[in-house]
Amino acid sequence: MELNRRKFTNMLIGGGLLGWLASVLYPLFTYLIPPRVEEQSLNSVKAGKVDDFPPNSGKIIKFGRKPVLLIRTETGDFRAFSATCTHLDCIVQYREDTKHIWCACHNGMFDLTGKNIAGPPPRPLMPYGVRVQKNEIIIEKPTNLG
Amino acid sequence: MKSNMVKKVYNWLDERYDLTPLIEFARHKKVPVHEHTIWYYMGGVTLFLFLIQIFTGILLSMYYQPGPDSSYESLRFLLTKVRFGWLIRSIHSWSANLMIFFAFVHMFSTFFTRAYKKPRELTWVTGFILLSLSMAFGFSGYLLPWNELAFFATKVGTEIVGAVPVVGPIIMKVLRGGSDVTGATIYRFYAIHITLLPALFMLVLALHLVFVQKHGMSEPEHLANLPESRKKYIPFFPNFLLRDLILWLIVFDILVFLAVYYPWELGLKADPFAPAPAGIRPEWYFMFMFQTLKLLPGHILFIEGEVLGILIFMVGGLLWMLVPFWALKGRPDQRIQPMEFIGVVVLIYIGVMTILGYAL
Amino acid sequence: MKIGYTSIFAGLFLGMGVLLAQPQDDEKTSYLQQLVEVDQCVACHIEEEALPEGLHENDIHLREGLSCAGCHGGDPTSDDMDIAMDPARGYIGIPDKQEVPSFCGKCHSDIRFMRRFRPQVETDQEVQYYTSRHGRLLKAGDTKVAVCTDCHTSHAVFPASDPRSSVYPTNVPETCKRCHSDSDYMAEYKIPTDQYEKFAESVHGVALLKKKDVGSPACNDCHGNHGALPPGVTSIGQVCGNCHINNLQYFQKTKMAEEFKKMDLHDCIECHGYHAVPPTNDEMVGVGEQSTCIDCHDEGDEGYKAAVEIRAMLRNLTTAIDSANTLKKQIQIIGMDDLDIEYLLKDAHQQLIHARTVIHTFDPKQVEEKTKTGLDRAKEAIQLALEEIEEYHRRRKGFLFATLFTTLLIIGLFIKLRQIESEQKEDAHRREP
Numbered sequence: 001m002e003l004n005r006r007k008f009t010n011m012l013i014g015g016g017l018l019g020w021l022a023s024v025l026y027p028l029f030t031y032l033i034p035p036r037v038e039e040q041s042l043n044s045v046k047a048g049k050v051d052d053f054p055p056n057s058g059k060i061i062k063f064g065r066k067p068v069l070l071i072r073t074e075t076g077d078f079r080a081f082s083a084t085c086t087h088l089d090c091i092v093q094y095r096e097d098t099k100h101i102w103c104a105c106h107n108g109m110f111d112l113t114g115k116n117i118a119g120p121p122p123r124p125l126m127p128y129g130v131r132v133q134k135n136e137i138i139i140e141k142p143t144n145l146g
Numbered sequence: 147m148k149s150n151m152v153k154k155v156y157n158w159l160d161e162r163y164d165l166t167p168l169i170e171f172a173r174h175k176k177v178p179v180h181e182h183t184i185w186y187y188m189g190g191v192t193l194f195l196f197l198i199q200i201f202t203g204i205l206l207s208m209y210y211q212p213g214p215d216s217s218y219e220s221l222r223f224l225l226t227k228v229r230f231g232w233l234i235r236s237i238h239s240w241s242a243n244l245m246i247f248f249a250f251v252h253m254f255s256t257f258f259t260r261a262y263k264k265p266r267e268l269t270w271v272t273g274f275i276l277l278s279l280s281m282a283f284g285f286s287g288y289l290l291p292w293n294e295l296a297f298f299a300t301k302v303g304t305e306i307v308g309a310v311p312v313v314g315p316i317i318m319k320v321l322r323g324g325s326d327v328t329g330a331t332i333y334r335f336y337a338i339h340i341t342l343l344p345a346l347f348m349l350v351l352a353l354h355l356v357f358v359q360k361h362g363m364s365e366p367e368h369l370a371n372l373p374e375s376r377k378k379y380i381p382f383f384p385n386f387l388l389r390d391l392i393l394w395l396i397v398f399d400i401l402v403f404l405a406v407y408y409p410w411e412l413g414l415k416a417d418p419f420a421p422a423p424a425g426i427r428p429e430w431y432f433m434f435m436f437q438t439l440k441l442l443p444g445h446i447l448f449i450e451g452e453v454l455g456i457l458i459f460m461v462g463g464l465l466w467m468l469v470p471f472w473a474l475k476g477r478p479d480q481r482i483q484p485m486e487f488i489g490v491v492v493l494i495y496i497g498v499m500t501i502l503g504y505a506l
Numbered sequence: 507m508k509i510g511y512t513s514i515f516a517g518l519f520l521g522m523g524v525l526l527a528q529p530q531d532d533e534k535t536s537y538l539q540q541l542v543e544v545d546q547c548v549a550c551h552i553e554e555e556a557l558p559e560g561l562h563e564n565d566i567h568l569r570e571g572l573s574c575a576g577c578h579g580g581d582p583t584s585d586d587m588d589i590a591m592d593p594a595r596g597y598i599g600i601p602d603k604q605e606v607p608s609f610c611g612k613c614h615s616d617i618r619f620m621r622r623f624r625p626q627v628e629t630d631q632e633v634q635y636y637t638s639r640h641g642r643l644l645k646a647g648d649t650k651v652a653v654c655t656d657c658h659t660s661h662a663v664f665p666a667s668d669p670r671s672s673v674y675p676t677n678v679p680e681t682c683k684r685c686h687s688d689s690d691y692m693a694e695y696k697i698p699t700d701q702y703e704k705f706a707e708s709v710h711g712v713a714l715l716k717k718k719d720v721g722s723p724a725c726n727d728c729h730g731n732h733g734a735l736p737p738g739v740t741s742i743g744q745v746c747g748n749c750h751i752n753n754l755q756y757f758q759k760t761k762m763a764e765e766f767k768k769m770d771l772h773d774c775i776e777c778h779g780y781h782a783v784p785p786t787n788d789e790m791v792g793v794g795e796q797s798t799c800i801d802c803h804d805e806g807d808e809g810y811k812a813a814v815e816i817r818a819m820l821r822n823l824t825t826a827i828d829s830a831n832t833l834k835k836q837i838q839i840i841g842m843d844d845l846d847i848e849y850l851l852k853d854a855h856q857q858l859i860h861a862r863t864v865i866h867t868f869d870p871k872q873v874e875e876k877t878k879t880g881l882d883r884a885k886e887a888i889q890l891a892l893e894e895i896e897e898y899h900r901r902r903k904g905f906l907f908a909t910l911f912t913t914l915l916i917i918g919l920f921i922k923l924r925q926i927e928s929e930q931k932e933d934a935h936r937r938e939p
């Protein structure tokens with residue numbers, strides 16, 4: 001009887017301990033497993049492979065919370081600009097016909113250096129850096145702009 | 147089989163390091179039992195929470211990236227993308243507050259049971275240093291998420307430091323890493339929070355614990371005066387330790403409950419150029435000081451009210467740290483003992499000011 | 507007698523001499539001091555303290571080497587006043603106000619001369635000027651009107667692209683204001699004098715004068731500068747449409763544009779005003795108090811119905827965006843994932859902005875195309891936000907699991923403690939009965 005009680009307590013403690021350990025270690029270990037999404041680097045983002053971008057095309061890339069317009073010009077080089085229109089924050093796009101950056105909201109236009117050339121936008125688009133590394137396009141925050 | 151293994155390891159160690167005195171010490175360590183025994187657990191609870199801080203702090207540092215652009219973002223990443231990231235962070239935040247709370251309880255309980263008396267003066271002094279370091283932990287950690295509240299609270303807090311006569315401005319500059327709270331401040335606070343403070347804290351804590359072991363638990367006067375035969379003790383091992391463990395588990399459960407049901411908020415990212423939002427206030431354990439400074443008039447005699455307040459707190463803190471060396475002795479027949487009176491006044495003061503701070 | 511190129515070149519030559527003799531960046535002695543050495547006009551006028559009012563050391567004419575005699579004629583090499591200022595030596599002194607345009611035009615209307623300074627320089631200012639109200643009145647003998655020097659100053663002339671210039675975009679309104687806001691001065695012309703006040707408070711004025719956004723129009727961007735005229739009734743839409751391209755295009759295709767023409771109404775400004783153009787807001791469309799639609803439309807007609815419909819669409823979209831934004835903020839505060847919500851909201855916002863432009867078609871169907879997409883995005887955002895909040899609460903469940911084991915462990919340890927202590931008691935009893 002006495003022995004049974006003891007056994008019971010020990011089992012209770014053992015079971016409790018095991019369960020407790022599991023409920024502490026499980027979150028712990030899953031915490032340590034690197035998350036599926038790569039940790040966002042705040043200074044650069046991978047935009048994809050060079051071959052995914054035909055010349056004379058543009059694509060919006062999410063740079064953290066900021067949309068960035070990546071352009072491959074007719075001559076094949078890459079450029080990137082903040083895609084937020086300097087007028088009223090619409091998202092600009094690359095126009096394959098005019099070969100300009102265009103904001104549909106009020107027909108704002110920017111040239112391929114980001115300069116505002118027509119319509120209401122008051123300021124140029126901020127340029128981002130683009131680097132090609134092993135066929136991979138990397139967009140970088142311009143270092144001189146904080 | 148199992149116990150065999152344990153024995154082998156024990157023997158191996160014993161042969162080399164002679165564990166007998168340790169074992170003897172543990173066997174004979176005992177804890178007095180009386181109506182105030184409960185307070186003996188408070189230091190242990192504080193210790194337990196400190197261990198949790200170390201542990202969760204290490205985990206957090208694996209994802210946290212200090213910096214004006216990255217602090218907030220990396221925490222957001224931790225909270226949204228890392229599994230159980232929110233839990234670890236929430237536990238760290240809650241445990242920090244509970245630890246300071248229990249350190250306060252612990253301090254006042256040793257104060258009222260007069261455990262600071264000879265020979266435990268240095269236990270008290272090291273304890274006070276531990277509390278100060280804990281508050282420094284809290285202050286430096288508060289800024290790290292770089293959210294609105296943290297940013298402005300740090301601005302105000304360091305401004306107060308800056309108001310200290312003579313050395314204030316330079317200390318403020320050193321703390322901030324410049325004349326304003328900026329990214330440089332984050333790096334400094336981060337360094338202080340994860341390297342300087344833990345190192346100092348562990349050193350002082352080790353002393354504190356060694357002192358406690360050296361003296362054993364203090365006995366309240368009325369008990370100490372009883373004849374040996376009428377005193378009651380329980381062995382530290384396993385009786386007290388088991389109780390400790392049970393209490394720790396209960397605290398753990400409460401901690402996790404708070405962390406899960408009231409997860410610590412991330413807040414909105416700090417914008418140094420935005421006007422201060424309403425309701426900027428320090429953490430609750432700074433509130434009584436903050437509120438006092440707020441209530442002081444602009445000028446008292448020839449000195450600025452705020453400066454005077456800061457000086458008073460500095461002197462008060464120093465006096466409080468040195469309590470064992472000046473403690474007033476009342477006559478035994480006195481109904482109100484002077485130190486008890488002082489303790490109650492201090493408690494009421496802290497309580498009232500804290501409540502005012504939240505009510506006003 | 508007119509001064510010929512010879513004296514201009516003489517002036518230029520003298521200026522060059524100074525430039526060559528003294529490196530220009532030697533700022534220790536002022537430029538005028540340097541000129542003293544070679545130019546007797548300057549020398550004497552400094553001595554007599556009779557330099558022209560407002561003379562700026564960096565005046566473009568002066569810096570390009572065109573010293574006093576370059577415009578005023580005379581002989582700068584002679585220190586004898588009578589010789590230097592001898593009309594026989596080409597001295598003309600201060601031109602009559604009516605002469606000023608041709609006085610400046612001598613060089614500025616001559617492309618062969620001007621070209622050497624800037625190849626694509628314009629030389630039609632004088633011609634334009636005489637088509638303007640200013641120019642026509644001047645010709646008719648009214649010398650109160652502005653001539654070149656009234657806007658450009660006489661001796662502090664800078665290119666319009668130089669912020670120091672009186673005709674730099676942000677300075678233009680001040681420059682025009684000098685006459686046009688002076689009600690006494692303008693009284694005889696019977697035109698309003700409140701343009702500056704109104705403009706300064708307008709969207710354009712605030713952008714230009716407060717935000718210093720030189721993309722925003724100044725007076726001359728709508729009225730022209732050298733050819734300044736009030737924009738005609740027919741061209742006003744074109745004027746606004748220079749920047750507000752889409753709005754104009756949409757508007758021109760509407761039935762309303764035709765009706766406006768018939769009724770002699772003035773396109774954009776009928777709803778938006780002109781100098782005082784206030785920032786637009788959604789209340790301008792619809793049938794509410796601030797509505798501009800009901801200026802013409804009455805209950806029951808088609809336009810009235812369209813106004814009601816369009817207003818409702820916009821309101822639906824803005825409320826949806828507002829509530830999504832509130833949720834987003836809440837989600838940021840509690841530290842849940844708001845990234846996708848943010849992108850959806852960006853999209854919704856874009857549709858709203860677009861819809862506000864499409865209003866100028868006055869066609870509810872076209873507006874709806876935008877607002878509907880926007881509304882879908884906003885709703886998706888709200889949905890996502892609610893899911894995040896739900897997830898926030900759901901993850902509490904794990905606690906029950908953990909607490910169960912913690913409690914079990916606590917109970918186990920507690921029983922153990924009781925057992926140990928009762929055994930200890932028995933032991934003690936046994937030892938000392």
Ligand code: HEM
Nearest residue numbers: 186189190192193249253256261270273274276277363364
């Ligand atoms: C902040 C972290 C602190 C930790 C981790 C800590 C830890 C401990 C522990 C484990 C004990 C032994 C158990 C007990 O008596 O409760 C103890 C005892 C003691 N502590 Fe602390 N302590 C801290 C802060 C303080 C503070 C703020 C004071 C007072 C200013 C203080 C004064 C004392 C004294 C006088 C004792 C001896 C109590 C006795 O013998 O009855 N400690 N501390």
Ligand code: FES
Nearest residue numbers: 085087088103108
């Ligand atoms: S928002 Fe881009 S042109 Fe208006």
